[in-house]
Amino acid sequence: MASKTSATEFRENTVIVVLGASGDLAKKKTFPALFGLYRQGFLPNGVHIVGYARTKMDETEFHKRVVSHISNSADDQDLTSKVEEFKALSTYVAGDYEDDKAFQLLNTRLEEIESKYGSKERNRLFYMALPPSVFLPVAKGLKKNCYTTEGVVRVIVEKPFGKDTDSCRELVKGLKEQFSEEETFRIDHYLGKEMVKNMLVSRFANVALSTGFDKNSISNVQITFKEPFGTEGRGGYFDEFGIIRDVCQNHLIQVLSILTMERPVSFSAEDIRDEKVKVLRSIPPVERADTLLGQYVSANGKPGYLEDDTVPKNSKCPTFAALTLWVNTPRWEGVPFILKAGKALNEAKVEVRIQYKDVTQGIFKDIARNELVMRIQPSEAIYLKFNAKTPGLYSRAIPVEMDLTYKRRFADSKIPEAYEALILDALHGDKSNFVRDDELEAAWKIFTPILHWIEGKSGQAPRPVPYPYGSRGPKELEAFITKYGYKRANAEYSWPVTNVANL
Numbered sequence: 001m002a003s004k005t006s007a008t009e010f011r012e013n014t015v016i017v018v019l020g021a022s023g024d025l026a027k028k029k030t031f032p033a034l035f036g037l038y039r040q041g042f043l044p045n046g047v048h049i050v051g052y053a054r055t056k057m058d059e060t061e062f063h064k065r066v067v068s069h070i071s072n073s074a075d076d077q078d079l080t081s082k083v084e085e086f087k088a089l090s091t092y093v094a095g096d097y098e099d100d101k102a103f104q105l106l107n108t109r110l111e112e113i114e115s116k117y118g119s120k121e122r123n124r125l126f127y128m129a130l131p132p133s134v135f136l137p138v139a140k141g142l143k144k145n146c147y148t149t150e151g152v153v154r155v156i157v158e159k160p161f162g163k164d165t166d167s168c169r170e171l172v173k174g175l176k177e178q179f180s181e182e183e184t185f186r187i188d189h190y191l192g193k194e195m196v197k198n199m200l201v202s203r204f205a206n207v208a209l210s211t212g213f214d215k216n217s218i219s220n221v222q223i224t225f226k227e228p229f230g231t232e233g234r235g236g237y238f239d240e241f242g243i244i245r246d247v248c249q250n251h252l253i254q255v256l257s258i259l260t261m262e263r264p265v266s267f268s269a270e271d272i273r274d275e276k277v278k279v280l281r282s283i284p285p286v287e288r289a290d291t292l293l294g295q296y297v298s299a300n301g302k303p304g305y306l307e308d309d310t311v312p313k314n315s316k317c318p319t320f321a322a323l324t325l326w327v328n329t330p331r332w333e334g335v336p337f338i339l340k341a342g343k344a345l346n347e348a349k350v351e352v353r354i355q356y357k358d359v360t361q362g363i364f365k366d367i368a369r370n371e372l373v374m375r376i377q378p379s380e381a382i383y384l385k386f387n388a389k390t391p392g393l394y395s396r397a398i399p400v401e402m403d404l405t406y407k408r409r410f411a412d413s414k415i416p417e418a419y420e421a422l423i424l425d426a427l428h429g430d431k432s433n434f435v436r437d438d439e440l441e442a443a444w445k446i447f448t449p450i451l452h453w454i455e456g457k458s459g460q461a462p463r464p465v466p467y468p469y470g471s472r473g474p475k476e477l478e479a480f481i482t483k484y485g486y487k488r489a490n491a492e493y494s495w496p497v498t499n500v501a502n503l
């Protein structure tokens with residue numbers, strides 16, 4: 001039920017506190033997103049931004065970090081003056097994460113800022129750009145020392161939210177002791193990506209697309225995440241988590257749930273999330289036999305995973321995973337959903353590839369299958385690969401594409417950064433694109449047994465197969481996806497395509 005808190009939009013009198021302000025995420029994503037919103041006039045009137053972290057630094061150093069990832073051209077006077085304004089409304093407080101006194105100092109700073117708001121309501125948005133190990137102490141410190149009843153308080157929490165089902169439950173419980181579900185915004189930045197948001201609209205606003213969106217027409221689905229760089233600099237964090245926790249359990253499973261959920265009653269946050277939870281609960285835990293794990297090794301002058309100084313020498317941590325999931329609903333029963341994620345691959349790409357079944361044999365032989373591809377990044381696009389008659393006096397089919405590439409079709413539109421979209425949602429109190437507690441639990445249940453196996457908690461830990469840095473992944477991948485029915489439209493059977501009789 002909507003309450004005052006969830007309905008409140010932060011339009012003025014708001015302080016945004018970024019905890020972990022000295023970190024990588026804050027520098028690369030949070031501050032640039034806040035600046036983007038400020039520049040476009042989307043931040044509340046009179047907003048202030050306060051960075052908080054243990055690192056001691058003066059305002060000049062802090063401002064240097066705040067703007068370090070904002071692309072600024074000296075020729076753009078408007079941008080330069082906005083950057084200066086943005087710096088002027090951002091300030092820094094240094095303090096520990098388990099120290100009441102430090103949080104009290106932070107609170108004093110917040111009250112000083114808020115005293116300029118007069119007697120009106122004061123809102124506080126806390127953004128935890130922090131490692132999960134300090135989520136709980138920070139939540140306790142904030143609740144005890146920096147909570148206000150003179151306005152609305154919201155807390156954005158980053159991923160990964162736990163390491164398995166039990167630790168997730170503990171974290172959920174621990175945070176709930178400090179902040180209500182209404183006050184808590186669990187972020188998964190993939191939910192802020194334009195194409196992920198568009199998936200809901202494309203699926204449910206198009207009869208043409210929703211017809212045949214099921215096991216009767218679809219052979220298999222691949223959801224792919226590829227990054228062309230390794231764990232450079234993040235090896236310490238990564239080795240504790242691995243690619244499944246880093247990407248599959250959150251980003252890719254969120255994409256899968258939106259792709260497979262049934263039509264929600266409305267586009268309200270709770271209706272959408274109810275449907276996502278239902279479909280997630282229909283997915284049994286991943287089987288070992290449905291798993292392919294890889295780890296990158298040195299190639300082309302690039303270091304292998306184990307050569308990273310922050311990684312234990314004999315680590316079996318997977319930097320690549322292909323996992324096949326089964327969705328036991330009447331719509332999807334028997335359709336394999338292959339999640340593939342890897343670091344140090346040959347390209348940067350995130351996409352959903354839906355491959356349809358073969359056309360009935362008879363008039364066509366060995367013709368390419370239809371594929372609907374939703375490219376999340378780079379360059380958002382939806383395209384349908386289908387067969388058409390070759391123009392002219394030929395009687396053969398040719399595979400072609402119906403292509404909606406955003407850059408061409410929406411050349412004048414600015415696609416927002418995922419973090420811009422989500423921080424704005426949090427300011428508006430809209431939780432549709434944030435993760436609910438039961439969604440998290442359902443997602444962890446799918447991966448926990450396989451994660452425990454990988455960590456050697458249930459039998460000997462498997463050793464991931466090697467793949468060269470910059471390659472397409474383990475050489476075993478092709479056989480893996482073929483096993484689940486994926487047919488590549490290679491030259492051998494799609495071009496030139498078979499004669500079309502009676503055209």
Ligand SMILES: NC(=O)C1=CN([C@@H]2O[C@H](COP(=O)(O)OP(=O)(O)OC[C@H]3O[C@@H](n4cnc5c(N)ncnc54)[C@H](OP(=O)(O)O)[C@@H]3O)[C@@H](O)[C@H]2O)C=CC1
Pocket residue numbers: 020021022023024025026028053054055097128129130131132133134158159160189
């Ligand atoms: N970096 C990225 O691209 C992304 C990160 N995330 C998530 O965002 C969160 C923050 O990530 P990121 O900024 O990369 O992390 P960092 O390792 O940069 O940590 C952020 C800040 O937290 C403090 N910190 C680091 N380690 C510890 C520790 N062991 N105990 C206490 N404080 C610590 C440091 O600040 P100080 O010492 O000054 O207090 C650091 O500057 C994580 O949960 C991550 O999973 C999500 C998506 C992308």
Ligand SMILES: O=C1O[C@H](COP(=O)(O)O)[C@@H](O)[C@H](O)[C@H]1O
Pocket residue numbers: 189227246247350
């Ligand atoms: O959460 C994470 O996401 C990034 C990838 O984000 P993207 O928006 O650039 O696709 C990934 O590099 C990182 O390992 C992971 O923690």
